Amino acid sequence: MTNHEVLVLTDPDPPSRFQGVARLAGECGWHLRVEPRTEPPRGWEGDGVLAMVDEIPALVSFVRAVRRRGVPVVDMLENVTRLDVVRVVGDNPEIGRLAARHFTERDFRHAAFFSVRHNHSHDMRIEGFREAWDGEPVMMWLWPDVAGARPGDWRRMNAWLEANLRASPRPLAVFAWNDYDSTHVLSACRRAGIRVPDEVAVIGVDDNRIICEHQGVPLSSIAHDHERVGYAAAATLERLMCGGEPDRRLVRIRPRGVVTRASTDTFAVNDPELRPAIGLIRDNLSRPFGAAQLAEALGVPRIRLDRLFSARLGRSVGAEIARRRIAEAKRLLALGGLTLSEIASRCGYCHSSFLIRSFRKAVGVTPAVWRRSGGDAEGGLASRDDKW
Numbered sequence: 496m497t498n499h500e501v502l503v504l505t506d507p508d509p510p511s512r513f514q515g516v517a518r519l520a521g522e523c524g525w526h527l528r529v530e531p532r533t534e535p536p537r538g539w540e541g542d543g544v545l546a547m548v549d550e551i552p553a554l555v556s557f558v559r560a561v562r563r564r565g566v567p568v569v570d571m572l573e574n575v576t577r578l579d580v581v582r583v584v585g586d587n588p589e590i591g592r593l594a595a596r597h598f599t600e601r602d603f604r605h606a607a608f609f610s611v612r613h614n615h616s617h618d619m620r621i622e623g624f625r626e627a628w629d630g631e632p633v634m635m636w637l638w639p640d641v642a643g644a645r646p647g648d649w650r651r652m653n654a655w656l657e658a659n660l661r662a663s664p665r666p667l668a669v670f671a672w673n674d675y676d677s678t679h680v681l682s683a684c685r686r687a688g689i690r691v692p693d694e695v696a697v698i699g700v701d702d703n704r705i706i707c708e709h710q711g712v713p714l715s716s717i718a719h720d721h722e723r724v725g726y727a728a729a730a731t732l733e734r735l736m737c738g739g740e741p742d743r744r745l746v747r748i749r750p751r752g753v754v755t756r757a758s759t760d761t762f763a764v765n766d767p768e769l770r771p772a773i774g775l776i777r778d779n780l781s782r783p784f785g786a787a788q789l790a791e792a793l794g795v796p797r798i799r800l801d802r803l804f805s806a807r808l809g810r811s812v813g814a815e816i817a818r819r820r821i822a823e824a825k826r827l828l829a830l831g832g833l834t835l836s837e838i839a840s841r842c843g844y845c846h847s848s849f850l851i852r853s854f855r856k857a858v859g860v861t862p863a864v865w866r867r868s869g870g871d872a873e874g875g876l877a878s879r880d881d882k883w
Contacts, residue, residue, distance in 0.1 A: 499736050500541035501525045501729075504532035504554065505571065509701060512571065515725025516545060523733050543736045544568045545728055548575045550614065567735035569728045573745070574614045581735065583728035585719050586747035587616050591623025591670070593717050594698055597753050598668035599629060600822060602808075603696065603763040605664045607634035609680060610672035611652065617672060620700075624670055634663065657683040665694045666763035674699035674706040677714050681758070685711065692761040702754050713756035724748045755826045762819070769807055772800065776816055780823050781841050786812035821857045824850060828866045835862060 503516060513529075520527050530536055532547055535557035544561055548554060548570045558568055558578055570582045598606060606628060608621055617637070625633055636659055638652050645651060660667070660683055671677040677699030684691050691697060691712045699707070702718040727748055731741055762773060775792055789812060790797040804812045820842045827838045839850040854862050 498524050498526065499543060499733070501527055501732065501736075502536070502539055502541055502544045502546075503527055503529045504535055504544065504546040504557075505529075506532065506547060509703060509721050512721040512725040515722040515727075516729045517725075518722075519726050519729035519733065523729075525733075542566070543732045545732055546570055547572045548578060548580070550575060567732060569732045569735070571724055571728050572616060573619070574616055576615055581731060581741045581744055583724060583731050583746045583748065584616075585721070585724055586749045587619035588623030588626070589747070590700055590717050590719065590750050591620040591625075592627040593750060593753055594620075594670040594700075595624045595627035597698060597715075597755075597759065598670070598696065599627070601668075601696070601759065601762045603666060603668040604630040605634075605666065606630055606668040606670065607636050607659070607663065608670050608672075609636040609656065610676055611638045611679070612672065613637045613639040620670075620672070631664075634659075653679065653683060653686075656680065657687050660684060660689055660695060661687050665689075666761075667695045668759075668763070669695060669697045671697060671699045674701050674703045674714060674716055677716070677758070678706060678710065681710055681712060681714070692758050696759040696761060696763070698753070698759050700750075702751075707754070707756060710758075712758050715756045715759040716754050718751035718754055720748055720751045752829060755829065760826075766807055768803060772804075772812075773815075776819055780820055780843050783843050783845065785816065789816075817853065817857070820844070821854060824854060824862065825865070828862055838862075 501520065503513070505513060507513070517527070528539075528541070532549070532554050533551055535554055544558070544566060546554065546558065546568060548558055549572060555575060555578065558580065562568055562580065568580045570578070570580045571584060573582050573584045573587070595606075608624060610617055621633070621635070636656065638655070639646055641655065642648070642652065656679060660680075669680050671680055677697050680695070680697045681691060684695050689695050698715045698717065700717045700719055701721070702716040707714040707716050727746060731746070735741065762777065772789060772793060775789060786800065787797055790800045793800065800812055804810065804815060808815060810818070824838055824842045827833055827841060835847040835850065839847045842850065844850040844853065851861055854865070858865055860868070
């Protein structure tokens with residue numbers, strides 16, 4: 496027990512970040528002082544500082560002053576990179592990559608990034624998204640870049656966002672900075688009469704369930720591991736206060752994965768000839784069927800259907816059915832709560848062993864390994880140990 500006095504300058508939302516800090520503080524016997532980061536306490540004397548350092552003049556000056564006194568500081572953001580401090584942060588580039596893979600797997604070709612703010616962390620997410628995205632150039636909808644002297648004019652911002660949505664090609668994938676920004680996109684779509692997710696799919700970050708699960712269209716979100724960030728940042732500060740050195744000056748904590756809800760639970764199809772076939776596949780994944788049954792249900796010759804899929808999607812009908820079964824299996828694995836047999840049944844596999852073989856062939860690992868490792872293509876949620 497070290498009995499260090501630690502100053503915490505962080506936002507209360509989300510609370511899981513502070514929960515991670517508090518857990519380590521309890522283990523080490525810290526005395527915590529918690530203050531708003533907008534008003535760091537003058538004259539404070541203690542052993543270490545945990546902070547979310549942003550472009551707040553009083554906060555930047557405070558961090559510089561305590562560093563001059565030799566007090567260790569661990570930053571839980573990476574927005575003010577000119578400061579010489581150790582940082583333990585969320586993996587913003589990986590968050591961007593997860594969002595891009597999530598949309599790419601659903602066949603989207605057009606995408607936009609939206610935020611009501613713009614700083615270095617935003618650039619890291621944009622960089623990650625672009626790195627993993629293989630569609631058309633990503634549109635940047637950054638409100639501060641166009642707001643001028645009126646960044647707080649929400650009526651004007653909403654009108655600007657709605658105009659962007661109306662003018663954009665569809666189907667469109669929108670990657671929002673966080674869940675709060677996602678709600679702006681949903682509201683603008685509702686005002687414009689744009690269907691979510693069929694015309695515009697939306698994903699946010701943080702998996703704030705109060706926000707995500709209480710919308711007209713529940714929001715998909717990337718589960719930022721705030722609690723682990725807080726705990727790891729606190730553990731790093733403890734090492735510094737005890738005279739040790741950090742393993743690295745910048746540590747990025749991977750997100751826990753994608754939580755898929757209705758706002759992205761679709762595949763982007765903007766072809767009137769393909770749309771009925773894709774709809775039938777989507778609605779009948781739990782049933783065993785193939786190209787012949789699909790052609791019969793649509794009332795078209797099998798050879799015509801095969802040529803249509805090959806020409807428009809670059810793959811056969813059977814390959815498309817198999818791809819969507821695997822995507823649905825990933826979604827159910829990420830949600831948790833189902834046995835492998837139940838997932839197999841919902842995805843049209845006659846037995847769990849067939850699902851395991853098909854999943855391994857498509858993804859390269861078994862469902863159990865994929866789930867425990869955080870996911871392959873889009874990042875499923877790490878969950879309890881299982882014996883699959």
